[in-house]
Amino acid sequence: MRLNREILRLTVPAIVSNITVPLLGLSDTAIAGHLHSDSFIAAIAVGSMMLNVTFWLFGFLRMGTTGLTAQAFGAGDVKRLSETFSRAIVLGCAIGLLLLVCAVPLREGLLAAISPEGEARSLASAYYSVCILSAPAILATTAIQGWLFGMQTTFLPMVISVSVNIINIAASVSLVFLFRFGFIGVAFGTLTANWLGLGIALLIARRKSPGKMWCGWRGVFADGGLRRFFSVNTDIFFRSGCIMAVSLSTTAIGARLGELTLAVNAVMMQFFHFFSFFMDGFAFTAEALTGRFAGARDYRMLRLSRRALLLWSAGMAVFFFAVYTLFATDMAALLTDSERVVAGVEHYRIWLMLIPPLTVAAFIYDGFYIGLTATRRMLVATMAAAAVFFSVCFLGPQGLSFPDNNRLWTAFLAYLLTRGALLAVQSRRVFSPAVVERIPSRKPD
Numbered sequence: 355m356r357l358n359r360e361i362l363r364l365t366v367p368a369i370v371s372n373i374t375v376p377l378l379g380l381s382d383t384a385i386a387g388h389l390h391s392d393s394f395i396a397a398i399a400v401g402s403m404m405l406n407v408t409f410w411l412f413g414f415l416r417m418g419t420t421g422l423t424a425q426a427f428g429a430g431d432v433k434r435l436s437e438t439f440s441r442a443i444v445l446g447c448a449i450g451l452l453l454l455v456c457a458v459p460l461r462e463g464l465l466a467a468i469s470p471e472g473e474a475r476s477l478a479s480a481y482y483s484v485c486i487l488s489a490p491a492i493l494a495t496t497a498i499q500g501w502l503f504g505m506q507t508t509f510l511p512m513v514i515s516v517s518v519n520i521i522n523i524a525a526s527v528s529l530v531f532l533f534r535f536g537f538i539g540v541a542f543g544t545l546t547a548n549w550l551g552l553g554i555a556l557l558i559a560r561r562k563s564p565g566k567m568w569c570g571w572r573g574v575f576a577d578g579g580l581r582r583f584f585s586v587n588t589d590i591f592f593r594s595g596c597i598m599a600v601s602l603s604t605t606a607i608g609a610r611l612g613e614l615t616l617a618v619n620a621v622m623m624q625f626f627h628f629f630s631f632f633m634d635g636f637a638f639t640a641e642a643l644t645g646r647f648a649g650a651r652d653y654r655m656l657r658l659s660r661r662a663l664l665l666w667s668a669g670m671a672v673f674f675f676a677v678y679t680l681f682a683t684d685m686a687a688l689l690t691d692s693e694r695v696v697a698g699v700e701h702y703r704i705w706l707m708l709i710p711p712l713t714v715a716a717f718i719y720d721g722f723y724i725g726l727t728a729t730r731r732m733l734v735a736t737m738a739a740a741a742v743f744f745s746v747c748f749l750g751p752q753g754l755s756f757p758d759n760n761r762l763w764t765a766f767l768a769y770l771l772t773r774g775a776l777l778a779v780q781s782r783r784v785f786s787p788a789v790v791e792r793i794p795s796r797k798p799d
Contacts, residue, residue: 357658357662358662360643361636361643361662364507364642364643365508365635365638365639367512368512368634368639369632369634369635370516371508371512371516373631374512374519381526382540382544383398383402385527385540386540389530393472393473393474394477396478397470397481398478398481400470400474400475401481401541403468404461404464404465404478407598408460408464408486409493411594411595411598412449412496412591412594414586414587414594415446415496416499416503417590417641418583418586418724418727419497419501419503420500420503420504420638420641420724420725421504421726421727422438422504422583422727423438423439423500423504423645424505424506424641424645425645425725426438426794427645427646428646428650430650431649431794431795432564433565434579435505435563435564435565437574438501438504438583439498439568439569440567440568440569440570440574441579441580442501443497443498444574445497446493446494447493449489449493450489450491450494451489453489454486454490457489461479480538481541484538484545485541487545488549492548495514495518498514498558498559499511502559502562503641504641504645504646506642507562508638508639510558513558517551517554518548521546522544522546522547523543524543525542525543525544525546526539526543529542586729589730590729590733592733593732593733596739596740597736600766603747604623604762607747607762608620608762610756611759614694615698617690618699619759619762621686621689621690621695625706625709629709629713630717633670633713633714633718636666637717637718639663640718640725641724644660644721644722645725645726645727648725648726648793649795651791656785663718663721663722664718667715668714670710670714672710674709675707675711678703678707678710679707682699682700682706682707683699683703702759705760705763705767708767712770713770713771715771716770716771717774720777722784722785723784726784727793732777735773735776735780739769739770739772739776743766743768743769744765745765746761746764746768746769747761
């Protein structure tokens with residue numbers, strides 16, 4: 355009972371935080387929507403997509419930091435907590451500065467790939483050019499949120515996310531309508547929110563830190579810890595690349611199947627994202643608790659937390675299966691007024707029903723493996739799953755062929771099922787004392 359309360363304490367704020375993430379782009383869209391031009395809305399959509407693609411690959415700053423921090427927290431190693439925090443901040447800022455140096459070729463390459471036309475293109479270019487100036491702040495904040503997760507709090511990262519959204523709305527509205535900046539005021543509002551968000555994150559981390567946050571440059575570059583830090587984050591980086599390849603391919607293939615199919619798939623993917631908001635909350639909890647108990651060498655709690663989280667995940671899968679089975683059409687009607695799109699979602703509803711039971715393992719086992727920093731196994735499993743996706747998509751009885759939409763969804767769910775299954779099969783080995791003992795523990799004083 356106590357463990358379940360701890361799981362809910364960590365999971366509920368994480369779910370709320372996940373739900374607030376899309377609000378940053380949504381608030382910009384809402385403000386642009388009151389500027390009396392469709393080009394402004396299109397520009398925000400394109401610019402937000404460009405920024406998401408730019409930053410998504412660097413999610414390892416959150417995940418890798420969470421696992422390493424949770425292990426140090428469990429071991430009671432204050433020095434290692436400081437070193438992990440410092441390395442994550444330095445790496446986040448360094449990548450952010452590199453993105454600033456490469457901002458122009460990045461912007462032009464993304465515009466060429468997305469190919470917006472006319473005024474929307476020039477406005478999206480301006481929006482991206484301003485927002486990318488917050489790259490160091492965004493990535494450093496991401497690292498701090500990962501560190502806070504590892505420190506066994508999801509409430510404080512939620513506070514950071516909500517604060518950034520509130521500041522963004524207030525700053526953007528003020529700049530656009532009060533100070534008459536026009537459309538570009540939306541971008542400067544977002545820029546302001548991200549940098550102030552970093553300041554808030556640093557203040558929160560300082561209050562949460564059990565010792566000094568900065569370990570000094572010697573501690574940052576200490577060989578053993580630095581090598582492990584980069585190994586973990588490099589594995590997650592390439593894993594993220596595989597996931598992005600599958601996600602972008604799914605969208606690109608859907609686009610080639612026609613405008614109606616693209617619209618139907620866009621609505622259907624919202625069902626997947628909605629489920630992922632909840633499951634990622636449990637995955638974040640798995641990262642925090644697994645890393646903590648592994649670092650403390652508490653095998654009993656490691657085993658109990660794993661079992662409890664698997665039961666919670668199974669319950670969520672059953673709940674969402676029931677909801678999607680009974681209410682998929684009604685939910686689709688809330689997302690779009692197009693009767694043709696709603697009818698299309700109804701036609702493919704079997705895939706919506708299968709999302710929760712077939713994908714749940716991929717989410718929760720990701721959390722376990724990140725907490726145990728078993729990132730190389732995660733990478734291999736994701737690469738194998740991506741190979742399954744492309745094989746199902748393009749390899750048929752008659753050889754290479756382009757998929758229809760049923761085959762595309764078969765491939766997408768087979769990819770997620772394979773990912774979860776491969777991680778589940780290896781989990782007994784990964785949770786074994788022989789593997790856990792390799793995780794650094796606090797050395798005697």
